[in-house]
Amino acid sequence: MRHLIHTALVTAALVVTTVLTAGPALAAPSDQDATWLRAAHQGNLAEIAAGNAAQQSATTADVRNLGAMFVQMHTDLDNQLKPVAQQLGVALPGGPTAQQQQQLAAVQGQRGQQFDTAWIAQQIAAHSTTLSATQKEVQAGSDQRVLQLARAATPVVQQHLSELRNAAQKYGGPRSVPAGTGGQAADDSFRTAGWGVAGVGALMLVAAVAMSARRRATLR
Amino acid sequence: MTPPVVAAPVALSLPDATDLPVVPVGVLPSGALQLPDRPTVLGWFAAGAAPGAQAGTAVIAGHLDSAVFGPGPLVRLSNLRVGDVLQLTDAAGVSRRFSVVSRTSYPKPALPPEVFRRDGPPRLAVVTCGGAFDAARRSYADNVVVLAVPA
Known part of the structure; x- marks a missing residue:
């Protein structure tokens, strides 16, 4: 057994x-x-x-x-x-x-x-x-x-x-890369051009102030 | 049997900007590369070469700045010098280093198609905008292309 x-x-x-x-x-x-x-x-x-x-x-x-x-x-x-x-x-x-x-x-x-x-x-x-x-x-x-x-x-x-x-x-390779819409990072060359335009205006302002100062001087 | 396929890139690191997220992007019917809205998210041209592929130029692009979101990390591309290291991580966790060889500005209509070539030596191109900004058209005059080779 x-x-x-x-x-x-x-x-x-x-x-x-x-x-x-x-x-x-x-x-x-x-x-x-x-x-x-x-x-x-x-x-x-x-x-x-x-x-x-x-x-x-x-x-x-x-x-x-x-x-x-x-x-x-x-x-x-x-x-x-x-x-x-x-x-x-x-x-x-x-x-x-x-x-x-x-x-x-x-x-x-x-x-x-x-x-x-x-x-x-x-x-x-x-x-x-x-x-x-x-x-x-x-x-x-x-x-x-x-x-x-x-x-x-x-x-x-x-x-x-x-x-x-x-x-x-079917779309082809990229033909353009549009990579900036803000302008905040625009480089110095543009800023220089910007100052150039502003500079002319500044010169005009200075000239105007100078002229009005001379006039004031004359009136005194 | 089959050439090894590389996983898609998911992050780009510049010397002073780490782990910028990268998403796959394509070409719109206009021929423009469709970029993420935020300058903090970069686009990988998915139908082109992948970083780590045995041939071709892998293209990563991003907004320099945005009317809505302001300037982004790619403003730092103008600080890059030859020899600086860019690092790309892919979806499988593999990291690859690339060494900067050039930074070139092209008027937009003169952006060379060979930047996007799928053949030729393996390279990385990081593309953004630069140059003069036309406020009326909300558009920059140039494309800036940083080229780098496997390091």
């Missing part, structure tokens, strides 16, 4: 040990993997928000269409990401970062064509940052499922960046 119990216990222990060491499912993801999962998730949420904003507020079809594409593709990416994060026990933030929300708000504050210009620029920046982080995950990540997500996301984000640059190219 004791022999049977012993065997059963050993067998049970073996089964338990096997389960514990069976698969990566129970291993903790690296900091790099976890950081990327959270950042990619927030990036997806930010892109979905930006895509919705574009469809609502864009002046040009380019931006509206890019917006629709971003909503669809980042929703797909996020639907692949969320189960992996859950399996790995990585808690995902509920929304985009404060900075991402701030940036979208700044874009949404623009009107008309200015919205489109601002949206394209902000999206180029966001996708560059996302792609940079994803490249880093591919190089430095450990968990195979996270690496797979990063490898799958890379061409998608690259394509978005490429489309954004195409859209930006």
Whole structure:
């Protein structure tokens, strides 16, 4: 009887040990993997928000269409990401970062064509940052499922960046940089010219005072 | 496989003005670079090169001053000398140093397009206004361009 119990216990222990060491499912993801999962998730949420904003507020079809594409593709990416994060026990933030929300708000504050210009620029920046982080995950990540997500996301984000640059190219390179409306910092050469004009006036004033002084002297 | 992509810049530091916020900006239909209203916030031309890219001129621009907000930190560009260090931090937390090589004033119509080139050696251009101010048009006569190379 004791022999049977012993065997059963050993067998049970073996089964338990096997389960514990069976698969990566129970291993903790690296900091790099976890950081990327959270950042990619927030990036997806930010892109979905930006895509919705574009469809609502864009002046040009380019931006509206890019917006629709971003909503669809980042929703797909996020639907692949969320189960992996859950399996790995990585808690995902509920929304985009404060900075991402701030940036979208700044874009949404623009009107008309200015919205489109601002949206394209902000999206180029966001996708560059996302792609940079994803490249880093591919190089430095450990968990195979996270690496797979990063490898799958890379061409998608690259394509978005490429489309954004195409859209930006239609505006051409900057032809002017209007960077000052106050005049408070106007340089010395202008101030000298300013004094020059005032100087003539000052001379006239002095002459007038001198003339009136002479007249007063004459009257005395 | 793919050339490494650099994260977007988020802050610029001059020798006497640290951590000026940088936001991505683009070109309006008029051809003008769209700049943030406040002179304290600078714009990075996002469709151009990024600071830290292997090629091209990364352009950061900002208002010298504003009718609404007054003068800004870029008034300090006129104090810069060759060899002074400018520092850019990107969204991934990476900081990069650039060493000033020139400061040039151009009448606005003569602003060279090559300031915005995406090819060529990696450099940084910080652009603002300068020269005589036309009060009626609320506009400066010149663009001031500070060029710097990776340090």
